[in-house]
Amino acid sequence: MDSDAVITVLVVDDDAFVRRGVADIFAATTDIVVVGSVSDGDEVPAAVAAHRPDVVLMDLKMRRVDGLDATRALMASAHPPKVVAMTAMDVDDLVVQAIKAGAHSFLSKSEAPETFHQSIRAVAAGNTLFSEESLRRIVASTRAPRRTTLLDALTEREREVLSVMATGASNPDIARRLFMSETTVKSHLSAVNHKLQVSNRVEAALAAFRAGLIE
Structure with missing residues (x-):
């Protein structure tokens, strides 16, 4: 826009x-x-x-x-x-x-x-x-965190991108923190969504919290 x-x-x-x-x-x-x-x-x-x-x-x-x-x-x-x-x-x-x-x-x-x-x-x-705290409250109010084999399909870099994104960081923030381009961030997030079988970043972040990737 x-x-x-x-x-x-x-x-x-x-x-x-x-x-x-x-x-x-x-x-x-x-x-x-x-x-x-x-x-x-x-x-x-x-x-x-x-x-x-x-x-x-x-x-x-x-x-x-x-x-x-x-x-x-x-x-x-x-x-x-x-x-x-x-x-x-x-x-x-x-x-x-x-x-x-x-x-x-x-x-x-x-x-x-x-x-x-x-x-x-x-x-x-x-x-x-969204905020990291809001996602923590969602997870706490629905079900206990659980491990999922879907996370095993992620590369180390994809896990890093997911971990930062789950704090509520924007793509530019992720790029700055992990020293990569925004285009690369978008590519990694697209791969994360596909591998976790989710359609957006909120669902991906929730999957990370529920699986225990974010402590």
């Missing part, structure tokens, strides 16, 4: 106060604009068709159609927007399901406004923003 482009956002949440609060969070920026909001998952397809947002902030628990089903429906469309899952609780298994459904990142509704800004910018640019 052009660095000067405005990022458009659709907010999906069944709480009117949350929708207003999220809109206020982005009102303080010049590069992120809320173009619409809806109160339930069954309203998402029409709103996306009308507003063509770059990013959808998706609540995971709603009355008629939850965020998981709404995300799956979006991902099945021809040109889906990026999706950031929102949860009112500490990260839990719902977030894992949302990532598997196609969400590109996740946020707790209690995050600071600056984290909302950073997450939307990262996702719009094709990246993912």
Whole structure:
């Protein structure tokens, strides 16, 4: 995405106060604009068709159609927007399901406004923003870490790249820490996803934590 482009956002949440609060969070920026909001998952397809947002902030628990089903429906469309899952609780298994459904990142509704800004910018640019601590909480709330033979297929360099990425580092950060080009980082991460049988960096990072690669 052009660095000067405005990022458009659709907010999906069944709480009117949350929708207003999220809109206020982005009102303080010049590069992120809320173009619409809806109160339930069954309203998402029409709103996306009308507003063509770059990013959808998706609540995971709603009355008629939850965020998981709404995300799956979006991902099945021809040109889906990026999706950031929102949860009112500490990260839990719902977030894992949302990532598997196609969400590109996740946020707790209690995050600071600056984290909302950073997450939307990262996702719009094709990246993912998450913290090492948030992944630790996901693993702690779902199941105990387990070893997996899938990690045995990774080369030593791929393990190094995965270990750094799992801390929430961006591709440029990984490149700087491991003294390699961003192109090489992308190549290694692509190989990691293929070997771990995952579709995105959040799932790859979770696999690393669950397998005990990250202590």
